[in-house]
Amino acid sequence: MNSNSPAGMNLVDALTALNQFRNQAVVISTMGAAREWPRISNHPLDLVYVPSSMGQAPALGLGLALACPEQRVIIINGDGCMLMNLGTLVTISAEAPSNFVLVVIENGVYEVTGRQPTAANPSIRPVDSQVDMVEMARAAGFKNAHRYCDLETWKTESESVLQEEGPVFICLECVPCSGDASITSPGPMRERLPLFQQALTE
């Protein structure tokens, strides 16, 4: 996380820009993104991964991408989630799915539980000891890895970046939301998942 970046993007704005160019991709959202995504998009290939096993959204998306190689799969993960399962980056790059895009919303906190800082948050780390998720992704084997700190650059480049040959890693620096950050499931999985699976085959 860039400690020189004063704030980062508004999450809803960042996700709205993503949605503009998702085309017919599957979008798997989790955590804070899962809270906002249903208000931005109502696409049959949306999978709001709630309830989730925290940290497993990229792996879930990898399985789907491997099962459906002609289908673009975009996963919107939280930075706290990503830290829980960093090895997944290596698993993903080993399989090298060309249809796979991993977006990490980096706000430095566990937003949903009350905005406690993650261990990667610069504010709680030793001076000059910063964690860089994009560099981690590159070191784990992602050839295409990008960081966006401001909305205008993200809006300008999102269309091309989201279409790059995967696996693609995109880190979006965002400000934590204010107010109630809790997530509500958009409906029972036992009802949503069959509809999603049906949309995959259409």
Place this chain on the structure above:
Amino acid sequence: MYPGEQVTALLEQMNISHVVWLPDSELGTWEEALLRAPFLKLIRVCREGEAWAIAAGLKMGGQNPLVIIQCTGLFESGDAMRNVCFDLKLPLFAIIGYRSYLAQDKLPGDTALKFTEPVLDAWEVPYQLIKSQQELPLIVEHYQRCLQQNTPGAILLAEGKV
């Protein structure tokens, strides 16, 4: 103790499309046979929780995956298994290496041995214990039983005998 070629033939009967694994020393002896099997793809994970989630994604996409991990990996991956099997209600199947079951003198008081079956019972995952090469065909029987009942399931493969 459990020949990879024999196990792979059983996986073909089960129409397995992908093996998602993090093997132990017993299960790892199957790697060559799994890599040679033309009907399946082997996916390696870094930690066992990923295996359940990847298998879930494959299942959602119409494939027929199998998770292969050791019992210690079962403990580690509990939340991932809970979510995909019981929240997403995807009836996944696993082969789980049952560490030191057949050689309890080598690791006396092994807690991995002590907790494996109670953990599967607690998670309500029906399992079949296999203790010899002759019992390997029970893998298919138990798999088909779980398939018919639309439940997750596991094979506990007793390990430790040379």
